[in-house]
Amino acid sequence: MLQVHSIETFGTHEGPGIRLVIFMQGCNFRCLYCHNPDTRSLKGGTKMSSEEIIELLKKQKPYFKDTGGLTVSGGESLLQRKALLDLFTKAKKLGFNTTLDTNGSILDDDTKKLLEVTDLVLLDVKHIDPVWHQTVTSASNEPTLRFAKYLKEINKSMWLRYVLVPGYTNQKEFLEKWGAHFKDYKNIDRVEILPFHTYGFYKYKELGIENPLSDCPVPTEKEIQEALTIFEKYFKSVYVR
Amino acid sequence: MNKVFQKGEWEKVIDVRDFLYHNLIPYSGGAEFLKGPSEKTKKLWDICKNLLKKEAAAGGVLDIDTKTIATAVSHKPGYIKKDLELIVGLQTNEPLKRAIKPYGGIQVVEQACEDYGKKLDPKVKKLFTTYLKSHNQAIFDAYTEEIRKYRSSGVITGLPDNYARGRIIGDYRRVTLYGIDRLIEEKKKDHAGKTGSMTDTEIREREEIGEEIHALDLIKEMAASYGFDLSKPAQNAKEAIQWTYFAYLAALKEQDGAAISLGSVSGFFDIYIEKDIAEGNLTQEQAQELIDQFIIKLRLVRQLRMKEYDQIYAGDPTWLTESLAGMFLDGRHKVTKTSYRFLQSLYNLGAAPEPNITVLWSEKLSQKFKEFCAKVSIDTSSIQYENDDLMREIANFDDYGISCCVSQQKMGSQMQYFGARSNLPKVLLLALNQGKDENAAVVLVPGISPQPERALDFNKVMAEYKKTLSYVVKVYVNAMNIIHYMHDKYYFERVQMALLDTDLDRLMAFGIAGLSVVADSLSAIKYAKVTPIRDEDGITKDFVIEGDFPKYGNDDDRVDNIAKELVDSFNEELKKHQIYRGAKPTLSVLTITSNVMYGKKTGATPDGRASGEPFAPGANPMHGRDSRGAIASLNSVAKIDYKSARDGVSNTFSIVPRALGATKEEQTDNLVALIDGYFHKKAQHLNVNVLNRETLLRAMAHPEEYPQLTIRVSGYAVNFVKLSREHQQEVLARTFFESMK
Structure with a gap:
């Protein structure tokens, strides 16, 4: 069974085309800029079986065309990798595109099996500097980088994603370093810059927890352009979301 | 080189479809050939924009001719600025001056004049109170006491009994x-x-x-x-457009029915335009200029309405619906360069609600055309989409227009008797209150058993609902038969009818409002525990709901099937009755903007909707109850069987641009896929708004800065700033699909 936080039937930001997005309950990172703080706790959410989700996929099939499909996001998807293996295996068997949105923090045999039935990985590498990564996410970036390297080795298609937060993740030297680190990865189909936004702020209020970035500004057009210019030096296909 | 038209049956008998079939050349390319507005068009449109501004400043009506009863020839020729106009003709002798058409009803004309600071010529009033009879007067001579009671309670509303029927x-x-x-x-x-x-x-x-x-x-x-x-x-092309426009203008001069739609002219015009271009008599620029100028004329069409009318049909609409694209029965598509030219006018002249551009969508239309439509939707929110594959296959004809919002009518040989809608939540409340109106405690339906004390039982409620419905439909049909008998007699649409076959296929269009409210109410009764709170007379005032229940709009069959069955059962009831002039009954799930007014007149309902709160428009799920995103919501609506609602199932879809995708290209692709997917599910209609809520809020605060801001409401489009505050708020409350990420 999967522990599901919520479902978005018209996902347009979690992989190519129109996606059925399953937001999983539970996360092992504590990103300062988290816009889904309600998905953090391992408790809560709704139990759903793979079959139930497959049914939803079938209902949505006419909308997928050649590009769309299933995306599992979070929370952190890999916390439920065993259950996801079952879901992705069934989805793939029926011809649905399977996309995994993850922070890449867990790489074990179960993850590896899951990746065999995953068409595309959306990998968030939240900071290239270990110290800053720790600050931003309360976790080390070392497992994530190892995960990325593994995807390169098995030549798994991936989109690298980067949340741009003024004062936290927009330091030019680290953006350069980030680009340089991944520039030779042939399995990267695109890089996406996700400018920090405030859409999730209301959730902090609802949950009654402190929002550490409540005073943080959203990036200016100029800041976004600067990051874009840097990344474009290293990658062919960079998008701003 | 002189091109001649391909010959066919059309020469021997009156058959425009046959002419199209032999002469229309489908265009499968992209938008690259399109041209901007000509200098003349720009100058002319600037003059019009100025007039429109004056009209807005004058409270919505620029001028009224209070003396001359309108006919096709009642007014001298009118011009905006003669030397700039390629296509000529106005409803009166001056642009935006409205004419009086008292054949529908003298009181509304008198009231409309008063509402805008004018006085109806006493001679006209005397004529219609002393010597002539109007449609309205005739109907009330024939109406039963019962129909009058239904009318004032609001169980059946928006009946065209004091104004013209249109359609x-x-x-x-x-x-x-x-x-x-x-x-x-x-x-x-x-x-x-x-x-x-x-x-x-x-x-x-x-x-x-x-x-x-x-x-x-x-x-x-x-x-x-x-x-x-x-x-x-x-x-030639110029004459082709001018001739068609004159014919249409004559109808628009004589009649003021709510919706007087244009039909399907763009493909027809294209034949003349492409012929002229091929012969070297017309350039691309001139072709666009003709279309833009034709569209300008349509944008100036006005009818005189009372202010009260605005509560049902907000924003001064005229529903000059033009249906373009679609497929021939033989599998060829009907997209032409002129389909593109019509859409291009939304760029050349800016967004506008009229004409009501309706794309007859088929999965088989070229990807390039679909992408262009999506782009125009994203940029202007001025287009609606209707499922040609579904309608063409079921109707088995391919030359049709959409009347008003969602009603399919075969060109030339079909007509419709229009008749507003029944307030379905009120029907449910009648069933819960022994047939008594929840606001007036008048018995409207005899023989309805009381519901047992305490929590409502689904089966018992359904049994009384069915009895109630059956009775309400009977009264509804009676009212409609009277109305259309009288309209034919006292306000016959001689111009339109002259341009139709003599022996016609007639439809009578019934409607329902508040579908999602009743579906959710019945779902609540079935899956949660609903206990009515009754006043001293035993009338329901509110409901206590314990527990959760499935809500329409989440692709959940448990409740979606209830919605589907509500529509099916209404349609079945209609079939039991004899309809005026052998017409076939059809049904729509469409509210126009009356969902606000209907809500106002309706007490609290078992779904938790408070008394007076607006319904959702058309077949839309209730605001904020759809929690799984846009596709789940669309899929719920797609389950309504179009075969049971052949007059149309309206769905209005509003989304912020970001939620469609990050880049313009993604947004376009995703919108195309969304429409394709929805129609693949056999849904019939989709209004598409791509707008930021912030834009609407800014427009509410500074209407003068947004004179052309257009939004799609229920099967038509309006200038947002022309809506009343109440309607604006309802639009804002409506589910805007936003991205979770």
């Missing part, structure tokens, strides 16, 4: 293709054929044809006053 689409193209003389000749033949015993039917038909022949003469006379001879067919 009839004349095949205006006939004037272009055949010229008036040929049309008169054909009608004379029909007239000569109606002989034998002079029964009611024969007499009426002979009289009507006589009126139609007279109307054809009037169109000719009107055109002659502008210096054009319509007796013969049009010879």
Whole structure:
């Protein structure tokens, strides 16, 4: 069974085309800029079986065309990798595109099996500097980088994603370093810059927890352009979301 | 090089479809050939924008001719600025000046004049109170006490009994293709054929044809006053558009029915335009100029309405619906360069609610055309989409127009008797209150058993609901039969009818409002525990809901099937009755903007909706109850069986641009996939708004900065700033799909 936080039937930001997005309950990172703080706790959410989700996929099939499909996001998807293996295996068997949105923090045999039935990985590498990564996410970036390297080795298609937060993740030297680190990865189909936004702020209020970035500004057009210019030096296909 | 039209049956008999079938050349390319507005168009549109500004400043009506009863020839020729106009003709002698049309009802005309600071000429009033009879007066002579009670309670509302019914689409193209003389000749033949015993039917038909022949003469006379001879067919593109427009204008001058739609002219015009281009007589720029100028004329069409009318049909709409694209039955698509040119006018002149551009969508249309439509939707929110694959296959004809918002009508040989809608939540409340109106405690339906004390039982509620529905439908049909009998008699649409076949396929269009409210209410009764709170007279005032229940709009069959069955059962009830003039009953799930007013008149409902709160529009799920995103919501609506609602199932979809995708390209692709997917599910209609909530809020605060901000409401479009505060708030409350990420 999967522990599901919520479902978005018209996902347009979690992989190519129109996606059925399953937001999983539970996360092992504590990103300062988290816009889904309600998905953090391992408790809560709704139990759903793979079959139930497959049914939803079938209902949505006419909308997928050649590009769309299933995306599992979070929370952190890999916390439920065993259950996801079952879901992705069934989805793939029926011809649905399977996309995994993850922070890449867990790489074990179960993850590896899951990746065999995953068409595309959306990998968030939240900071290239270990110290800053720790600050931003309360976790080390070392497992994530190892995960990325593994995807390169098995030549798994991936989109690298980067949340741009003024004062936290927009330091030019680290953006350069980030680009340089991944520039030779042939399995990267695109890089996406996700400018920090405030859409999730209301959730902090609802949950009654402190929002550490409540005073943080959203990036200016100029800041976004600067990051874009840097990344474009290293990658062919960079998008701003 | 002189191109001639391909020959066909159309030469022998009146058959525009056959002409299209042999002459229309589908265009599968992209938008690259399109041109911007010409200098003349720009100057002309600037003058119009100025007039529109003046109209807004004057409170919505610029001027009224309070003396002249409108006919096709009642007013001298009018111009905006003659030397800039390629296509000529106005409803009165001045742009935006409204005419009086008292045949529908004298009181509304009098009230409308007063509402805008004018006084109806006493002579006109005397004429209609002393010597002549209006449609409205005739109806009230015939109405039963019961119908009157239903009318005032609001169980059935928006009936066209004090104003004209509209909805009839004349095949205006006939004037272009055949010229008036040929049309008169054909009608004379029909007239000569109606002989034998002079029964009611024969007499009426002979009289009507006589009126139609007279109307054809009037169109000719009107055109002659502008210096054009319509007796013969049009010879080139400019004439083709002008002839069709004159015919349409004659209808718009004589009638003021709520919706007087245009039909399907763009593909027809394209044949003439491409012929002229091929012969070197027209450039791309000139072709666009003709279309833009035609569209300008349509944007200036005005009808005189009371302010109260705005509560039902907000934003001064005219529903000049033009349906473009779609497929031929033989599998060829009907997209032409002129389909693109019509859409391009939304860039050349800016967004606007009219004409009501309706794309007849097929999965088989070219990807390039679909992407262009999506782009125009994203940029202007001015287009609606209707499922051609579904409608064409079920109807088995391919030359049709959409009347008003969602009603399919075969061009030239079908007509519709329009009749508003029944308030379905009120029907449910009647069932819960022993047939008594929840606001007035008047018994409207006899023989309804009381519900047991405490929590409502689904089966018991359904049993009484069915009895109630059956009775309400009977009264509804009675009212409609009276209305249309009288409309035919006292306000016959002679111009439109002259441009239709004499022997017609007639439809009578019924409607329902508040579908999602009733579906959710019944779901609550079935899956949660709902206990009514009753006043001292035993009338429900509110409901206590314990527990959760499935809500329509989440692709959950448990409740979606309830919604589907509500529509099916209403349609089945309609079939039990004898309809005026042998018309076939059809049903729509469409509210226009009346969902606000209907809500206001309706007490609290078992779904938790408070008394007075608006319904969702059309077949939309209730605001904020759809929690799984846009596709789940669309899929719920797609389950309503179009075969049970052949007059249309309206769905209004509003989304912020970001939620469609990050880049313009993604947004376009995703919107195309969304429409394809929705229609693949056999849904019929989709209004698409791509707007930021912030934009709407800014427009509410500074309307003067947003004169052209257009939004799609229920099957049509309006200038957002023309809506009342209440309607604006309802639009804001409506589910805007936003991205979770």
